[in-house]
Every structure is written in structure tokens, then in C-alpha cells.
Amino acid sequence: METQIKSKENFNPRIVAFLCNWCTYTGADLAGVARMKSSPSVRVIRTMCSGRVDPTFVLKAFKMGADGVMIGGCHIGDCHYSEGNFKTLRRVEFLKIMLKDFGIDPKRLRLEWISASEGDKYAHVTNEFEKELRELGPLVLQE
Amino acid sequence: MIKLTIDGKQLEVFEDTSILKAAEKAGIWIPTMCHCDYIEPYGVCRLCSVEVVKGKRSRIVTACNYPVREGLTVRTNSERVKWIRKIIMELMLSRWPNVPAVKEMAEQLGISKPRFESKEKDEAEDACILCGMCVNVCNDLVGKGVLGFSKMGIEREVVLPYNERSEECIACGACAYVCPTKHIKVKSLEYERGAIQDWSLASKTAIYVPTMQAVPRVPTIDEASCINKQTGGCKACQTYCEPGAINYDMKDEEIEVEVGQILITTGYQLMDLTKMPQFGYGRLDNVYSSLDFEHMLNSTGPTNGTIQCKDGSVPRAVGIIHCIGSRDENYHKYCSRVCCMYALKFAHLIKDRTTAEVYQFYIDMRAFGKGYEEFYKRLLDEGVNMIRGKVGEVTECRVDGEKPFLKVACEDTLIGKFREIPLDMVILCPAIESNADSSDLKKIFSISQSPDKFFLERHPKLDPMSTMTDGIFIAGCAQGPKDIPDSVAQASGAAAKILSLISVGEVAVDPIKAEIVEERCSGCRICNNLCPYGAISYIDEKKISFINDMLCKGCGTCVAACPSSVITGKGFTDAQIMAEIEGLLAI
Numbered sequence: 001m002e003t004q005i006k007s008k009e010n011f012n013p014r015i016v017a018f019l020c021n022w023c024t025y026t027g028a029d030l031a032g033v034a035r036m037k038s039s040p041s042v043r044v045i046r047t048m049c050s051g052r053v054d055p056t057f058v059l060k061a062f063k064m065g066a067d068g069v070m071i072g073g074c075h076i077g078d079c080h081y082s083e084g085n086f087k088t089l090r091r092v093e094f095l096k097i098m099l100k101d102f103g104i105d106p107k108r109l110r111l112e113w114i115s116a117s118e119g120d121k122y123a124h125v126t127n128e129f130e131k132e133l134r135e136l137g138p139l140v141l142q143e
Numbered sequence: 144m145i146k147l148t149i150d151g152k153q154l155e156v157f158e159d160t161s162i163l164k165a166a167e168k169a170g171i172w173i174p175t176m177c178h179c180d181y182i183e184p185y186g187v188c189r190l191c192s193v194e195v196v197k198g199k200r201s202r203i204v205t206a207c208n209y210p211v212r213e214g215l216t217v218r219t220n221s222e223r224v225k226w227i228r229k230i231i232m233e234l235m236l237s238r239w240p241n242v243p244a245v246k247e248m249a250e251q252l253g254i255s256k257p258r259f260e261s262k263e264k265d266e267a268e269d270a271c272i273l274c275g276m277c278v279n280v281c282n283d284l285v286g287k288g289v290l291g292f293s294k295m296g297i298e299r300e301v302v303l304p305y306n307e308r309s310e311e312c313i314a315c316g317a318c319a320y321v322c323p324t325k326h327i328k329v330k331s332l333e334y335e336r337g338a339i340q341d342w343s344l345a346s347k348t349a350i351y352v353p354t355m356q357a358v359p360r361v362p363t364i365d366e367a368s369c370i371n372k373q374t375g376g377c378k379a380c381q382t383y384c385e386p387g388a389i390n391y392d393m394k395d396e397e398i399e400v401e402v403g404q405i406l407i408t409t410g411y412q413l414m415d416l417t418k419m420p421q422f423g424y425g426r427l428d429n430v431y432s433s434l435d436f437e438h439m440l441n442s443t444g445p446t447n448g449t450i451q452c453k454d455g456s457v458p459r460a461v462g463i464i465h466c467i468g469s470r471d472e473n474y475h476k477y478c479s480r481v482c483c484m485y486a487l488k489f490a491h492l493i494k495d496r497t498t499a500e501v502y503q504f505y506i507d508m509r510a511f512g513k514g515y516e517e518f519y520k521r522l523l524d525e526g527v528n529m530i531r532g533k534v535g536e537v538t539e540c541r542v543d544g545e546k547p548f549l550k551v552a553c554e555d556t557l558i559g560k561f562r563e564i565p566l567d568m569v570i571l572c573p574a575i576e577s578n579a580d581s582s583d584l585k586k587i588f589s590i591s592q593s594p595d596k597f598f599l600e601r602h603p604k605l606d607p608m609s610t611m612t613d614g615i616f617i618a619g620c621a622q623g624p625k626d627i628p629d630s631v632a633q634a635s636g637a638a639a640k641i642l643s644l645i646s647v648g649e650v651a652v653d654p655i656k657a658e659i660v661e662e663r664c665s666g667c668r669i670c671n672n673l674c675p676y677g678a679i680s681y682i683d684e685k686k687i688s689f690i691n692d693m694l695c696k697g698c699g700t701c702v703a704a705c706p707s708s709v710i711t712g713k714g715f716t717d718a719q720i721m722a723e724i725e726g727l728l729a730i
Contacts, residue, residue: 016727049699051700052700052702057721064728081676082589082675084700116599117592117593118594
């Protein structure tokens, strides 16, 4: 018990973020340009559209030791590719059910709509996610 | 053509011309009180009576509705005609002795006092003289027929049906316009109830040139108030337009043009000042928006460029309030950028053209551009009163025996006191905001908006005129509030970017495309419906799906969905992303 608490204190979550090129990735860029403090735990992978995020990427990330996965896309109706984010929304809902079966808390997967102008939202969301993961503790996968 | 003689003058006129018109052409004046060009001749005042001679016989006819005949001889000034006119005029003058139009006409005919008294004397200055022009204009021109005559003889009068407000009346004001005695007045019920305030600087007709600087400088029709648009009648402007340039059937058209690049410079709108009622815009007299005041300063504007209050007096003190709706947590958080400088310009012009005291109420003076700070310093030397602080409200004060004035309540943060300043005129500087329909435009061009609703540039520092969508550029206030030099610079930059692409003649297409490995495609067709661009089609003979390279935009939605993983996204293949994940999580 004691060791677990200790490890929680020193715990720095590892977050893999799949960000769409047009909205969230640019929003993250804006957060940087505007010198907003966003979570350093986030490791970003750029995709052209959030619709490109194959559920296997998310599973792979968890398997490789990510404590949380975030998918960022354009707001519904604002997708650069018209409707890619609708598909993401659908997939993520299914994926969350699947994660539960795998013994992974669905809270560890987060889907966010952040537009290119919402640098502050990006900073806020990543900081919040990091905090949430700190409370959840490191992801332990059962064999 | 018909030849006739009027007062010994030979002239030739078209068929169906009235004697009145023919005489007008010959430069002969015939008095009339019931005729105008908008309506069919009515012949009710009888003043235009003339003597028509045919052979040995002569008759008295009304010139306005008597058409010309071949070989006609007309006398407009014979003793007989003069005698008849005199009686008609005396009858009119005895009944309506104080109506200016009647008095004027009597004077022109050399009658100062009627020989007889009328039993039905109406001494009002705006009495109805029963000329019937209002009735006819409503019938002939407007096509509504709201007004009519009732009763007969001495009791004849112009009335509305059942003496009630007519549902048919479109309040066009044509009757009031033609009324020679101003007996008819147009009343706005909304105005009387206080729902609409008449605060505009000048009235205008339904067809007007927006501003003297308008490009192209052609008149435009205000469809909401044009009589033709409501009843199909009138067409007065068309009648008078010699080149025949007015076409009422013209409609908005949708024109399809194929272009390779688009520059969006849709500009801005000013904030609706009635949203902030504490400043009294639209409620109090002499409270103007900066655009209204600019209109007033214009030498072709409603006051010919003189600065004056609504009652025509020169203001003793003018206040200019900055940041109405800008830098305000409740409205727009951003600075509108141009107000400080134009407010200073206003102050300079007020000082230049009047002796008024000028007060500037500002939060911060932002004289940011080249030469701007110097101008600000110059204004301080001119003696403009600068008050640093936000204005709470503008109210109207009335003191007995004096004309009402405006009182501005504000905080002067430099002396730390609450102040109330009496002014004759207040100018508000409303915030610049993005157009109300900018969200629709955003959807059409699939570009983004920043939280302040202005269009978002690709990069705030390195690419301020491109957007995320290739070939779409933005410039000017559509991108954010800015002054003229900045707009010119940005638009020139955007134009140069566009030209550079045109001169190359070819466009580099993003190499990011999806590709199907034909041999392994099972032909399940899951991907077919996913593509928002319809780039994926199914080839029946081969029983596989096929991606059209030119239609594919490379979003990768199909790549993620393919159950056999045979669609690969160039630059973003499964293997590449997996490797990225592994790399990211290696440490």
C-alpha cells in the first residue's frame, strides 16, 4: 500500500495524443505561440484527420505503456474533411466499451473537440487530463 | 405630329398631348392647382381654362385634359379667359383665405381680395382645397385607391373609407407629398408609441445614391419602401429616367464562376449601439455613432459638413466616448484598434470648425502607428480635454429656460473623482465586430474563426493572410480589426501570394492520399460510404474498391476503417504511426 502511494506521488503520466492536423494540432501550436502552460506529459502524434485514428493505435498505445490517450478533432460540423470527426465519435464510443472489457478505465481515453483558435482550451484540457490520470494512477495491464 | 397655335405661337407636338403640356413646351404659363405629372389630368380646379377657337366659334376648355387637334388655335390670355380665372380664383380665395398655395396663385393672377364672402370659409393655413391630387395619386400612381371623396357640393371632402385607418394603406406618403397645402400628414404609429425613434440625420427617398463617394455611383432602390415593390404601381423614377436605366424586374442572380483562388475581404460591421442603452443612442437627441458623425462631417452630407445639433445650433461642448463595446468583458474583449485615432481626428475637426470644447473619454490612448503619437501630442496642444475613465451613462437634462443638454457621468481615474460633464453632443465609438453572417461564410469556405468570430489565419505571425484551406486567403477587417494602412498591406500581401501561384501556373497537390492494395482488397465496400468526397468507387468487374487520386483529400478515415488493412495513407501509414507510438513511449 505504501509503495503504491509513493509511486503515485512520483508518477508522471504518459499521454499519447492523436491530434488532427487542422484543428487541435494547430490549437496546440497556438497554445505554444501564446505561451500557455500545457501539460508536458502529452506526446503528440499528428494525423490528417481524427478519423484516421485506428482503434488499434489506441490499444497499441496502452499496450506500449501509455497511461492515457487523447484524440483531438475539429468541432462537430467544422471538420476540414466535412465529416471525419463523426466517424471518430462513433469509433470512440465503441472503443470505450471495449476498453472496459480489457480492464482499462474508459476515462483514460479522452475525445476532445478543440478548434484551431482554442489554444486555451487545449492547455486547459491537457492539464485537466494529466490531473485526472494522476488521480487514477499508472495503468497496470493484466496479463 | 399635330400643328397648332397657342397665343399666336406656331408649334408642333405629338398626338394625345394636352394643351397644358403643349403650352409648357412653348414656354407659355397656364395656372393650375390640381395637376401634377404623376397623375392623369383631373380638371377639377378649372384654373387652367383656356379659349379654344375653331373656325368662328370659340369655347372655354380646361387645358390639362383637352387633347390637341390639328389646326387648333388656343388663347390663354384673352379677356374672356382672364375673367373666368379671376372668378375661380376669387371663389377659392374667399373660401380658403389663408392657404399659402392659394394666396400665392392669387397674387400671380393679380388678385388681392375677393369681391365676395364665402359662407364656408376655412381659415386654416393647411385647409384641404379639394384639388383631389391625393385621391388621384393613390389611385393612379400607387394603385391602392385608399383615399376617396365623400358627399357632394359644398360638403365634399377627402376621406378614408369609414373614416378609419385603412388596412390597404402602405404608408408610402405619396398623398402627403403631392398635397399642395400640407393638409395630409403621414403619422407613424410606431413613432408615436415611442417604438421607433426618428434619430437619423436626414431622410431619404426610396431611390437614392448611398453616398457621394459610392463606387459605382449609381442609385439604389430601397425595396422595403419602394411603392412599386409593394403595389406594382408608381414607376415615377422610370418615367423620368431618360436613358431607361431603371428596371424593376431585375433580381438577384446567382452566377457561377470557376476560380482557382479566393480572397475573402468581407470587412466588418459596427456593434449595434442600442445593445448598450445607458449611452442613449437612438433614445436621446444629439447622441451619434462615429459613422453618423462622419456622415455629418462630410461636405456632401446632410448638414453640408457643418457640425450642428439637431436643432441647428452649434454645440458648445462635444464628448467623444471611446471603447463602446470594445475592451469590455460583457461585449467584446478585444480592442477595436481604430477608434482612438479617429476620435482624435474628430476632436481636431471639431476644434477646427467650431469653438466647442471637446472631451475625450478614454480607457487608454492607443496611438500605435507611424506619426500617430505625434498627432496625439498635437491634439493635447490644441486644448482637447482628455478624461481617462469609463463612462457610466449619458442622460438628458432640462433646465427651465434653457435648451436641454446631455450629461455624461464618468469616473476620472487620473484625479480619482466621479465627474458629471454637461455636453451638447456625444459621439460614441462602437466596437468593430465580425459580420453577422461570417459563420455562414466560414462553412462555405471551410475556414475557421477565432473566438472573437474573425476569420482565423494559418499562422498568427508567419502566415497572416492564408487560411487552413488551400487557395483561400483573407485580408482586412475580416481577419481582425485594423486600420486602412494595415488592411492595404495585408490585402497587397494576399494578392501577391495569389499572383505568385497564378504565375507558376501549376499547383502542388499534397502527396497525402489513400491507396488500395488491389490484390488484397476483399471488396467488402465498408470504405465506399465513409468517404465524404465520394473518391472511393467500387469496380464491379474486379470486385474491389478503387480510390480516385484527384478526389481524395487524404483524411485517412477509410484507412482507419479498412478491416483488412489494405488501404494505406501515404505519409501516415499504419506502420509509420505504430512506429511513432513506439518511439514516443520508449522513454
